Structure formats: structure tokens, C-alpha cells
Amino acid sequence: MTQLENLNRALAVIEASLEGDVDYEAAARAAGCSRYQLERMFPYLANVSLAEYVRRRKMTRAASDLLDRDARVIDVALRYGYDSPTAFARAFKRVHGVSPSEAKSEGVKLASYPRLVFTLSVKGEEPMDYKIVEMPAFRVVGVPSTGEWELEDAGEKAVQYWVDVEPQVDALLGLSDGEPAGLLGVQFCRDGAFDGYMACVATQAPCPDGMAVRVVPAATYAVFECTGDVSTAMGELWHRVLSEWLPSSGFSWESGSDVERYLSRDMHAADSRSELWLPVVRAE
Structure with a gap:
């Protein structure tokens, strides 16, 4: 199905x-x-x-x-x-x-929202290139999010989180010695629920004071490239992946940890390069 x-x-x-x-x-x-x-x-x-x-x-x-x-x-x-x-x-x-x-009064205008039905839309836009990567579990060191992140305000909190983390990014990059290389944004999921967000790097280096160690579980990832200011381009990529690619891909979104990989130091530059790593399993 x-x-x-x-x-x-x-x-x-x-x-x-x-x-x-x-x-x-x-x-x-x-x-x-x-x-x-x-x-x-x-x-x-x-x-x-x-x-x-x-x-x-x-x-x-x-x-x-x-x-x-x-x-x-x-x-x-x-x-x-x-x-x-x-x-x-x-x-x-x-x-x-x-x-x-x-x-209940006669003549009052009321809104009507019909039941949705999802259909596959073929838009003829540019193809969505991706690769499948089998990734073993990897250790990360980074700055964990704090407090509760509700779905409705997660985007707003993520923006402020990255503003607060920016002064520590160079120190994080100095620890990077594993794969996937570079600065990562990992949204952890445990038992099907949000379990924290972390700007981090894959590394075996000792954890500095004020940071934390976590392990990203082994997973199969569909990896998509992204170009542009991550504050807009990454959201647009997420939209295309979930609305265009996933429904017809033969894969399902696995309940794992999502990874965004930032390949450019200036994530807000027009030519900034990044990647979306979506954990997937073959659809049954």
C-alpha cells in the first residue's frame, strides 16, 4: 500500500x-x-x-x-x-x-469545509534528485534544545535557538571528525514522539562543558540537496519531499531522527548548500 x-x-x-x-x-x-x-x-x-x-x-x-x-x-x-x-x-x-x-437563525451564512482526499499531482517541475544512504548509528556532540517544543511553535523556537547557538558554531565545527561531516541539525524522535533538537557534529572527541552527547540511531536515509538561504529553502524542500516525493516514492517516513546537514558556514547566503536526510523504510 x-x-x-x-x-x-x-x-x-x-x-x-x-x-x-x-x-x-x-x-x-x-x-x-x-x-x-x-x-x-x-x-x-x-x-x-x-x-x-x-x-x-x-x-x-x-x-x-x-x-x-x-x-x-x-x-x-x-x-x-x-x-x-x-x-x-x-x-x-x-x-x-x-x-x-x-x-440557528434563518439566512445566516455558515462556512463548509469538505472532507479532504489526497491525490497525486503531477506538476512537471524540476526532478527531485536523491540518494539512499545506509547509515550506522553515530555519536554527536552539540547544544541541546531546552524546554518544551510544541508543534505549533517549533519553527519559531528553532529560529531563536539558532540565533542563540551561532556563537558556538565554530567551536562545534572544530570537533567534527566523523560522518556525516559538518554542522548538523538533528531532530530526535523516540517512541514516535519529539525527543529534542540539537545543533551538533558527528565526532568521537570529548564533550566540552555546556554541551551534550547523543547517539543518532542507525537508519536508511533518503538524502536531498538544497541550495539557498536555509530559512526559506529548507522549508520549501521539506514541502516538496513530503507532498511530491514521498507519496509516490515507494517509501514511508520512518519514525526516526531527521537530519539537516549544513555544508556552508553562512547558512543564509543565496548560494548556501545543505542537505535533508529523511529516515525511510520501504512501503509495505
Whole structure:
């Protein structure tokens, strides 16, 4: 079964559980990935977060139910997993621009968000060159992230993280003596969940004070080249890999540690070179 088919199976699971609490873990299993990966992948494919998609679908169904004059707002709220009428009213107004009570009035305009279906789009753009690399586990030394990184604010936190790390980059590069060579940005994943981010290098050198040692597990990687300011070019590459390459590649995104490799000291130069290393397994 292809990644595209698995993603549509996940959408079917979500659709079937809109009433009550959506079973995100079951949806992730249907997609053949972890919940964390599904939530990361979804915005690249749908241009909206998974949480917002679910909210829109719930509120679309709720609006339809409220058109029944006998329907009570509290009953509809409970049907779609909201124990608090206030929370339901807030979510409803965010989607429709009116309160649930106002939605029952004749002539009120309501929004409708249909169920998504993922399809393969052939765009005829430049080919996506990649190579498959079998990588044994490797030791890294670097500067670990601190605090909680929620999916919704991870990008913003990553930007500030790199600003804070910049003064230590040359010291890190001086430790590099292994493969993959150069400065790395590793997003660790353990048991299908985010387990920290680290600017680091592959090395057997002793760990300096203020830094940390971790091991990136052995994995099969699909490696993609990137050219341009990483603050924009890398995000665009992620979008193409997850929306264009992965669904038709014959691979699935493995629940492992993602690696970005920065080959140019000035990561924000127009000709900066970098790589995306995506852990993959053959799709079943």
C-alpha cells in the first residue's frame, strides 16, 4: 500500500471519529507513521494543521446539526467532544464567524469545509534528485534544545535557538571528525514522539562543558540537496519531499531522527548548500 493510500486511510479514521474525541493514534497507525509525524506532515500536504482541519470538519458537521430547530447547542457541543459550551462556542465562532445560537437563525451564512482526499499531482517541475544512504548509528556532540517544543511553535523556537547557538558554531565545527561531516541539525524522535533538537557534529572527541552527547540511531536515509538561504529553502524542500516525493516514492517516513546537514558556514547566503536526510523504510 502506498503512502498516499495510507494517508487517505488516516483521513477515513478521522472522519469516522469526528463525534467525540478523534482517535489520532489510530489515524497515525492507518497512515503508517507516528502521530508526531502525521501532525508534522499534514500541513505540508493540506496547507492547514491537522488540529485545525479536525476543528473545521467538526464545526462543519455541527453547523449542519444546528439547522435542526430542535437541536440544542449543549447537545451538539457534547456530540463533537466539547464538555464546555463556552469552548464549543469559541471554536464554532472561529470557523463560522457567528455563535452557535446565531447559526440557528434563518439566512445566516455558515462556512463548509469538505472532507479532504489526497491525490497525486503531477506538476512537471524540476526532478527531485536523491540518494539512499545506509547509515550506522553515530555519536554527536552539540547544544541541546531546552524546554518544551510544541508543534505549533517549533519553527519559531528553532529560529531563536539558532540565533542563540551561532556563537558556538565554530567551536562545534572544530570537533567534527566523523560522518556525516559538518554542522548538523538533528531532530530526535523516540517512541514516535519529539525527543529534542540539537545543533551538533558527528565526532568521537570529548564533550566540552555546556554541551551534550547523543547517539543518532542507525537508519536508511533518503538524502536531498538544497541550495539557498536555509530559512526559506529548507522549508520549501521539506514541502516538496513530503507532498511530491514521498507519496509516490515507494517509501514511508520512518519514525526516526531527521537530519539537516549544513555544508556552508553562512547558512543564509543565496548560494548556501545543505542537505535533508529523511529516515525511510520501504512501503509495505
